[in-house]
Amino acid sequence: MPHRLLKFALSQDYPESRMFRAPERLKDEYDAVIIGGGGHGLGTAYYLARDHGIHNVAVLEKDYIGSGGTGRNTAIVRSNYLTPEGAAFYQTSLELFQDLSRDLDLNLFYSERGHFTMAHSPASLNTQRWRAEVNKSLGIDSRMVDPGFIQECVPELDLTCGGHQAPIYGALYHPPGAIARHDAVAWGYARGADERGVEIHQQTTVTDIEVRDGAVVGVHTDKGFIKTRKVLSAVAGWTTSTTEMVGLRTPLVIYPLQAFVTEPLKPWLNNIVVSASMHLYVSQSSRGELVAGASLDPYELISMRSTLGFAEGLAGHMLDLFPCLGQINVMRQWGGLCDMTPDFSPIMGTTPIDGFYIDAGWGTWGFKATPVSAMTMAHTMATGENHELIRPFGLSRFSDFQLVGEKGAASVGH
């Protein structure tokens, strides 16, 4: 070991290879083109190559990989959703996440912490109890716990919320709830895809998608035209641009979602703490920072700016729950784009345009679904048939009035 370190220190060449190649130019043709170099897009490329033998794939990313939602989320993975369709989908994702570090041979810092959704009233307690029973009937590890249990797990939590809010009556507890290093998910899938022949083109913007006789024939980019018969739009908050290119109408509305991290602290918060009535969720990352987020911005805006009002509001609520944080500094805040759907479920699979596939409608719930989305979209693109897990999430469900209502379980602040 010391000898290798010495060799590294004295080496002129960079000894470790890059995570993925940087091809100089686009080829004339690919078997599949994926628009969007986030976790979902890169993951889809990975599974296309690994499981379906489709290696002649290009992932086009207008900025750097993981610069969108993948790099901006609060990294919570859980499966305590409300509908049978949603629960099956997110549970599959959680199970894929549990082995993902090993699959990708990259430490994703996946850490099971136990996820609390606090109830601040007897009525809320009833709602959480209903949710626990639905989860249990769907085989999800989820149950009600009392204030004593919560206090034992999180001694620093003020159950009275400083007297500014209704106190905590109990919580929905989901032991498999976990956090992960979100950027690493993009890097791991990128490297895995690249090793299997996929080309990753950063700083490459798609300007148009060519459709002829109702079928995709190619993609126009700022680096040239690509012939292809299969295109996936996996750009979440930027979906309205790609759907505009093919003339597809969707219900998507884009809202900013903000978050912040505090300075690093010694490990003290083992669990993920969520308060629906105070619109906040917080966990402590493997770097010791408290990662916190709240509800969506109050109005639609296609911008990743963050605001003082958000930081003040979230900090105030954090202090109600954890008064010990009074002297702790907020280190960094940011925003991202959320493509919101009317039912808080994603939009996935085939579309009326032959060869145009969509992975969108990720709102505030996209990161936890990264592995299952990638796996199911790869299957769908390879076979041309929607994977069974995503059939309820088709774009046509709005015309058919078959919405999959997950607002109660997907996010806070409603």
Added chain:
Amino acid sequence: MPDGAAVNDQEWADYVFHRRGEPAVKREWWYHIPSGVWFIAERDNRTDEFVRSYLYEQEGGQHG
């Protein structure tokens, strides 16, 4: 707004759910808290700039 009785389910669902989502100047209802007045504002949803604002009655009560 289409006549609910005259259109088919597809057309009605399209009106209820779908929209062109690209960046644009949108016409929205806004509420001024101090005076308790609802008004209409036209706002660019990419730059967050207000283009113009007016009371509902000022524009002849036009429908969206």
